[in-house]
Amino acid sequence: MHYVQIIFTLAWRNLWRNHRRTIIMLAAISVGAWAMIFMTSLMRGMVNEMLRDGIRALPGHVQVHHPDYRDDPSVGNLVSLTSAEIDATLAGAGIERFTARIRVPAIISSERESRGVTLIGADPLREKSVAAVGSEIVEGRNLDGPDDGGVVLGRKLAEKLETQVGKRIVLMSQDPDNEVADRGYRVVGLFEANLAAHEEAFVFAGRETVQKMLRIDDRVSEVAVAGDDYRVVDALLAEVRVLMGKDDEVLPWTELDEYLGTMLGVMDGFVLVWVVVIFLALSFGLVNTLVMAVFERVREIGLMLALGMRPSSILGQIIVESVLLLVLGLIIGNLLAFASIIPLKDGIDISIVAEGMEMFGASSILYPEIEKSDVILANIVVLVLGFIASLSPAWQASRYEPVEAITKV
């Protein structure tokens, strides 16, 4: 114990013999650590929000479709069970957050304009349970049940159609026999979404009303099930697969929206690359500092060796010196990062590039998110790689020939 303490004391004091050099290196490590965590939390915040928005639009973490539906999203490809059977099966298995919905392409027309949209026939309460897009009504009211005869539109779509709450629109689609199926609806409410594209794409109507209009009895096109955490869906996926039988296709969100699925992986990859790049840029300075520190003390190290200190102690001393420097820099860097993110908690408004962010599928307010695993990763990478980088100068220091070292000018 005593021995370890001596090494620590020596390393600590050596560190402050040349305080300017140590401070510059500390500053570099702190800036590096700050940048690692700060940048990661910005990107993480953007991607997480993007994933949440994407999952709200899907919606859910797991979906059930007719095997052909995803390529040909028409009324001809319906889930094999009826909505009553689905409700009974899923609710019976203790699943609370799910919605069985009709989702077909349709044309919506006001007196003035026509648009291509996706018509969703759903039970509003069930939609809310999976936090689907369209559940946040900003004007008028939400549908009051699956038999409601009104529709809810996105605010943007209503603007483009020059319609408003209380006015009538016509929805036109096809029935399974490819006869035109159309029906007039009254607009009862408007919803808002983070992405303009979602506000323009989706039109919500009561499930039973749409089933009647499309002449599909009690059938639906998709079932969306939400779990607790979008990162962990395997158990839910397996459960839904068993419950829904073999006739339908059951897929997780990562496969339903491959762009979103890969984003998660790309983001994890980005964090690692960014942390390693910053470390490498730092490592040159770190090794340099250690090389200098050893060089200045050649005579002293020779003396210690001559007096009987073991080479391993010299090695330990230099490594401890390096690790102390890294830990100190990391602490400052982490604190700086937290301190600079806290004031940004309410979001950074980047709406000047809103349309650009929308192309990425991201919204125009950025909420930085510090994820524990990212912070741990950054700190561990710096410590482990820093330790490895300091091995070479430390090893050299411990290999000096005492007599030569002492006599070196």
Add this chain to the structure above:
Amino acid sequence: MNITIRLAWRNLWRHSRRTWLTIGAMVFSNALLVFMISLQFGMYELMIDNTLQAFIGHMQIQAPGYKDDAKMRQVVPDAEQLAATLRQELDLETIAARSAAFALLSSEDRSYGVQIFGVDPRYEPGVSTLPGLVKEGRYPQDRDAQEIVIGSVLARNLKVSLGDELTLLGSGRDGSFSAAVAEVTGIFESGVIEMDRSIAEVPLGFFDDVFYMDGAAHAVVIVTPGLAVIEDYRARAEALLPAEEDLVLHDWDALQPGLKQAIQADISSAFFMYGVLVILVAFSVMNTQLMSVLERTHEFGIVMALGLTPGRLGRLVILETSLMGLAGLFLGALVGGLITLWFTYNGFSYPGMDQMAANFNLPSRFYPQATLLTLFLGPAVVFVGSILSALYPALRLHWLRPVEAMRAV
């Protein structure tokens, strides 16, 4: 060789390991910057070109408000005549009138809501890459033919092939009901699923009849010989707009604001990261130069006592840094250039890139190309950063007292 330069050069190699480590930090950052910037700038250019040439063109003449609302009644009157005038006056063939409408497209089995464009078969191939993507059949040739070209996914979903008939249902310019039958004569495949699923094109004359356009269209699309000359053509085209009509000319930036904003957002986050790299290198240089000044305190004391001014010594330190910086600059540009060159031949890709790339009309494998700008932009900034960071050690010399300095060990 100038004595000061020779002195500086020799000083650098007193500690060759330290110098190499510092140059190493520069080379690492520079190589990374060269590669990343080459990749980015190349991607931006391709992104703009591909997106604009696919469909939007460089400029469009529209009715005021059409850009945001895209309503049927917001038209350019006598659009074909206007396009012809512009072609003649600007001496540019790549100008075409185009109309757009939403309609329900029905085959025997299926109906889908799609966006239907009315295009001038003679000139559309000059303003859009879509006609060139027709994989089956052909693009229409006659302005009045009752023909339709659809995307491959749409063809599959509608279960139609060449020669089959499709029914169009929609509303015309005046809001009245319009319907027609057209023969599928071409199927295009762009590779972008969304486009292949939701777009159809018909000849402009036919469109005019069906949607009661009365000679009007929704836009005159202009493609100039290059992005650089857009402003020039813009001014000339604006002068040719008929004074009695209320028309506006939008350039691509206004038509597709997301594109430039996405690039801006990407550039700012990338430049933040590059900035951090530059700062880390600067710290490394500052550390090295501070060490090299401190260890020469004794020596500097002597030469100052002999009459050398602190300014001269400071310049020596800056010169040393410049030499190091130049070595870093050229080696970095060389290494970065070679890395980029390797990818120029082999292509660059990362897991998940194909998904992201599709959002921006980019191929899934990218071939970056280094230019003088991308080769030297990053390294030049690193060079300047290094010189700035050497100012602190250089200016410290002014506080050096010769007598005290000579006593320093």
